[in-house]
Amino acid sequence: MEDVITKPLESQEYFINMGPQHPSTHGVLRLVLSLDGEIIRKVEPHIGYIHRSIEKMCEHDSYQQIVHLTDRMDYLSCHINNEAVCLGVEMGLQLEVPERVKVIRTIIGELTRLSSHQLWWGVMGMDLGAITTFLYGFRDREMITDIFEETCGARLTMNYNVPGGLMFDIHPNFQKRTKDFITHFKKKLPEYDDLLSNNVIFRQRTMGIGKLSKEDTISYSVTGPSGRASGFSCDVRKHHPYSAYDKVQFKEILRTEGDCFARYQCRIDEMWESISIIEQLIDNIPEGSFKAPTKAVIKLPKGEFYQKVETARGEFGVYIISEGQKSPYRLKFRSPGFSNLSALNHMAQGCKIADLVAIMSTIDLVIPDIDR
Amino acid sequence: MKSVINYFKEIYFGLKSLITGMRITGHYFTHPKEIITQQYPENRETLKMFERFRGEVVLLHNENNEHKCTGCSACEVACPNGTIEIIHKRVDVDGRKVKALDTFVYHLQMCTMCGLCIPACPTDAIVMANTFEHAVFDRSKLTKVLNNPGSKIMDGIK
Amino acid sequence: MKWLYDFSYLTRAIHEGLSTRFEPGTVVILEMVLVGITFMLLFALLGLVLVYAERKVSAVIQQRLGPMRVGKWGTAQTLADVIKLLLKEPLINKDADKFLFNLAPFVIMIAAFMAIAALPFAKGLHAIDFDIGILYVAAVSSLGVIGILLAGWSSNNKYSLIGAMRSGAQIISYELSVALSLLTIVVLTGSLQLSIIVESQANGWWIFKGHIPAMIAFVIFLIASTAETNRGPFDLAEAESELTAGFHTEYSGLKFAFFFLAEFANMFIVAGIGATVFLGGWMPFHIGSWEGFNAIMDFIPPIVWFFGKVGFMIFMMMWFRWTFPRLRIDQLLTLEWKYLLPINLMNIVLMAFLSLMGWHF
Ligand code: SF4
Ligand code: SF4
Numbered sequence: 001m002e003d004v005i006t007k008p009l010e011s012q013e014y015f016i017n018m019g020p021q022h023p024s025t026h027g028v029l030r031l032v033l034s035l036d037g038e039i040i041r042k043v044e045p046h047i048g049y050i051h052r053s054i055e056k057m058c059e060h061d062s063y064q065q066i067v068h069l070t071d072r073m074d075y076l077s078c079h080i081n082n083e084a085v086c087l088g089v090e091m092g093l094q095l096e097v098p099e100r101v102k103v104i105r106t107i108i109g110e111l112t113r114l115s116s117h118q119l120w121w122g123v124m125g126m127d128l129g130a131i132t133t134f135l136y137g138f139r140d141r142e143m144i145t146d147i148f149e150e151t152c153g154a155r156l157t158m159n160y161n162v163p164g165g166l167m168f169d170i171h172p173n174f175q176k177r178t179k180d181f182i183t184h185f186k187k188k189l190p191e192y193d194d195l196l197s198n199n200v201i202f203r204q205r206t207m208g209i210g211k212l213s214k215e216d217t218i219s220y221s222v223t224g225p226s227g228r229a230s231g232f233s234c235d236v237r238k239h240h241p242y243s244a245y246d247k248v249q250f251k252e253i254l255r256t257e258g259d260c261f262a263r264y265q266c267r268i269d270e271m272w273e274s275i276s277i278i279e280q281l282i283d284n285i286p287e288g289s290f291k292a293p294t295k296a297v298i299k300l301p302k303g304e305f306y307q308k309v310e311t312a313r314g315e316f317g318v319y320i321i322s323e324g325q326k327s328p329y330r331l332k333f334r335s336p337g338f339s340n341l342s343a344l345n346h347m348a349q350g351c352k353i354a355d356l357v358a359i360m361s362t363i364d365l366v367i368p369d370i371d372r
Numbered sequence: 373m374k375s376v377i378n379y380f381k382e383i384y385f386g387l388k389s390l391i392t393g394m395r396i397t398g399h400y401f402t403h404p405k406e407i408i409t410q411q412y413p414e415n416r417e418t419l420k421m422f423e424r425f426r427g428e429v430v431l432l433h434n435e436n437n438e439h440k441c442t443g444c445s446a447c448e449v450a451c452p453n454g455t456i457e458i459i460h461k462r463v464d465v466d467g468r469k470v471k472a473l474d475t476f477v478y479h480l481q482m483c484t485m486c487g488l489c490i491p492a493c494p495t496d497a498i499v500m501a502n503t504f505e506h507a508v509f510d511r512s513k514l515t516k517v518l519n520n521p522g523s524k525i526m527d528g529i530k
Numbered sequence: 531m532k533w534l535y536d537f538s539y540l541t542r543a544i545h546e547g548l549s550t551r552f553e554p555g556t557v558v559i560l561e562m563v564l565v566g567i568t569f570m571l572l573f574a575l576l577g578l579v580l581v582y583a584e585r586k587v588s589a590v591i592q593q594r595l596g597p598m599r600v601g602k603w604g605t606a607q608t609l610a611d612v613i614k615l616l617l618k619e620p621l622i623n624k625d626a627d628k629f630l631f632n633l634a635p636f637v638i639m640i641a642a643f644m645a646i647a648a649l650p651f652a653k654g655l656h657a658i659d660f661d662i663g664i665l666y667v668a669a670v671s672s673l674g675v676i677g678i679l680l681a682g683w684s685s686n687n688k689y690s691l692i693g694a695m696r697s698g699a700q701i702i703s704y705e706l707s708v709a710l711s712l713l714t715i716v717v718l719t720g721s722l723q724l725s726i727i728v729e730s731q732a733n734g735w736w737i738f739k740g741h742i743p744a745m746i747a748f749v750i751f752l753i754a755s756t757a758e759t760n761r762g763p764f765d766l767a768e769a770e771s772e773l774t775a776g777f778h779t780e781y782s783g784l785k786f787a788f789f790f791l792a793e794f795a796n797m798f799i800v801a802g803i804g805a806t807v808f809l810g811g812w813m814p815f816h817i818g819s820w821e822g823f824n825a826i827m828d829f830i831p832p833i834v835w836f837f838g839k840v841g842f843m844i845f846m847m848m849w850f851r852w853t854f855p856r857l858r859i860d861q862l863l864t865l866e867w868k869y870l871l872p873i874n875l876m877n878i879v880l881m882a883f884l885s886l887m888g889w890h891f
């Protein structure tokens with residue numbers, strides 16, 4: 001009895017399993033948190049719950065078939081993933097695709113980025129407790145998915161790209177619908193600011209939380225808006241332009257703070273940039289064919305090909321090793337989510353549980369992209 | 373003194389930002405016309421999918437119960453996940469035995485609606501239909517035979 | 531129809547009717563049972579109506595339709611949900627403390643029952659008129675936190691425990707602000723008795739009569755009472771995106787329904803107190819010497835006034851909830867101790883000064 005009384009009170013670290021089923025891990029991610037009260041000491045991500053061995057499957061699929069598998073990775077930027085594979089194959093074939101294809105790919109790519117960011121914005125608000133934003137985000141995203149459905153035939157897994165071009169030409173309504181959307185969304189985007197960006201509670205929740213310095217960003221290879229928020233200039237669209245990005249004017253959004261709010265603001269600003277890219281291109285779609293002629297069976301020459309693109313989450317790379325067969329010898333995807341997740345422990349240390357949720361939504365994880 | 377002013381400034385701007393947010397939600401509360409919900413099963417009659425929407429693969433038949441499929445298996449090869457199975461038979465045409473379609477098996481449960489089979493078909497025999505209500509109580513119902521019983525190939529399709 | 535404007539006719543009639551038939555002791559017991567049943571019915575009704583209202587309000591704010599299928603405009607949806615909850619299996623965690631686990635929902639409900647007893651609904655419709663009414667309500671309404679703590683502790687779930695601990699810290703802090711903002715008005719009325727406070731507003735509601743300090747107090751009361759009822763943006767005890775469902779993660783079926791009901795009952799109670807103290811309770815809205823206007827306002831029965839005001843307060847809370855992001859626990863405490871409390875204290879001093887100088891109306 002005596003020692004119980006005299007012994008000083010000790011605090012003990014304890015563990016919490018966040019996930020695989022948890023509302024704010026956005027999928028089947030499992031985080032093992034070491035907590036001291038509410039303070040996070042360590043975050044250990046356990047991944048693999050939705051691993052489907054896409055890379056292995058690619059080894060015995062033809063190059064046309066590989067494209068549709070990438071829809072299932074980062075499903076929110078599926079068009080851009082498709083584009084990466086197609087660009088890689090076209091690079092291997094040394095195939096010059098028509099200008100029309102390049103422009104259409106760019107427009108739909110930017111629409112994809114917008115829709116991804118809209119969904120992210122909604123979910124970000126919901127993670128921080130403002131459930132209404134979720135529905136507003138989806139409301140605006142709905143118009144983009146309608147555009148996709150009309151032109152590409154599906155709302156989410158579009159599979160609109162094929163090596164050499166597009167599956168079919170854009171729908172006659174495409175330009176009108178896109179312009180309608182742009183006018184609508186330009187009115188709604190300031191609302192996003194009123195609801196979250198300028199809200200005092202939201203600012204308090206995100207400013208100075210989950211800081212990542214530029215050096216850490218580079219060493220963890222955090223890319224995309226999350227990396228650019230720390231001042232790491234890593235926009236593939238700017239540095240290694242593909243498709244029609246060399247023909248449009250746009251700013252690479254860079255911030256220096258590296259906290260949650262910077263990452264948030266980066267994405268909001270990127271939405272404005274995407275709007276401006278679409279506006280520059282939508283009336284200037286060149287006439288021409290929507291597909292360069294390719295053989296029915298595509299065989300890449302022997303060699304290694306790497307193509308990277310900028311998805312809504314960061315740099316997405318496709319690395320193809322070909323032995324001259326009709327399917328690749330080995331194929332590797334460099335997915336942005338995986339690297340971004342690796343910095344989570346670094347960012348979350350010393351934060352509270354509520355901050356972890358905010359950090360996770362600002363690095364915008366899509367779990368199938370991490371697990372592949 | 374400065375800190376006191378800052379203190380009240382903070383409160384003022386904080387409250388202002390909150391009221392701005394409430395104005396937005398208040399606007400939508402007072403404008404129920406902007407509601408975007410579609411009441412799905414009730415609006416079945418008026419709900420129209422876009423023509424390119426990929427819902428399921430169908431084999432087109434004309435009014436004489438004829439289709440255009442030659443049984444060449446190009447779609448089967450193009451399909452990434454073995455959704456389509458073409459079962460052949462041999463028929464006599466002008467005294468020669470040629471390959472023809474016996475059964476076009478379509479495993480809806482495996483189809484990813486990627487649409488690769490459609491351009492692969494040399495005779496444009498299959499298309500993507502707009503249907504999307506695929507739920508069934510028995511999984512075996514998802515394995516479909518696409519060629520109608522008694523159907524035969526259209527004349528002149530090779 | 532006289533009783534609609536003054537319920538004492540009705541209550542007196544019931545009392546006399548019972549007295550002629552029974553002993554005085556039995557009459558008291560019978561009346562208590564009657565009041566208890568009335569409140570239970572009221573709670574059940576409140577639950578049904580408020581859950582439906584919350585769904586519809588949130589739906590319209592979010593540009594949705596909300597429940598539409600069960601009954602016209604989905605009005606019977608909550609009834610259907612009640613049936614669903616009743617039929618659900620009451621699961622208990624294997625290592626849970628069974629006694630406390632089962633006790634917790636009742637503690638919360640009892641606290642709500644105790645608080646609602648002191649609310650004046652209309653003229654003469656008032657279960658107990660304590661002379662320390664406000665003190666009593668403030669004390670009793672914070673008993674609910676014991677239920678939350680019990681639930682969190684006994685569930686044997688770390689999420690529940692974190693939620694319960696947060697809620698403990700939160701309610702203890704915000705209790706202060708609620709009480710102090712009510713005190714600001716008590717400075718003017720000079721009485722803690724709720725019926726006297728209502729009577730004192732016959733010629734104008736305190737929020738208008740006490741102008742600036744009363745309005746500040748009202749805003750503080752709105753914020754603090756939202757926090758005290760654990761509703762968004764202060765729903766840290768539940769915080770579904772962080773703690774899945776916080777303190778009631780492990781509850782299901784009827785016990786979960788109790789927690790759910792208690793949330794809405796508490797909301798009604800704090801809205802009722804706010805309406806009574808700041809917005810004149812069941813007193814109609816009067817403007818100075820506009821006789822005709824005042825007569826029309828008097829024509830609306832007091833009980834409608836009361837529920838109208840409560841409805842307004844509840845709508846404000848819903849509006850908050852569906853607009854703002856959630857605070858973090860340390861920010862929550864900062865808000866209370868750094869902003870609300872000092873302002874509140876200053877406000878009371880200001881109010882005392884005003885009432886000394888007679889600068890209120
Ligand atoms: S749509 Fe794709 S998965 Fe479905 S049958 Fe055609 S090729 Fe196969
Ligand atoms: S549907 Fe077309 S591709 Fe498939 S077997 Fe028939 S003819 Fe060949």
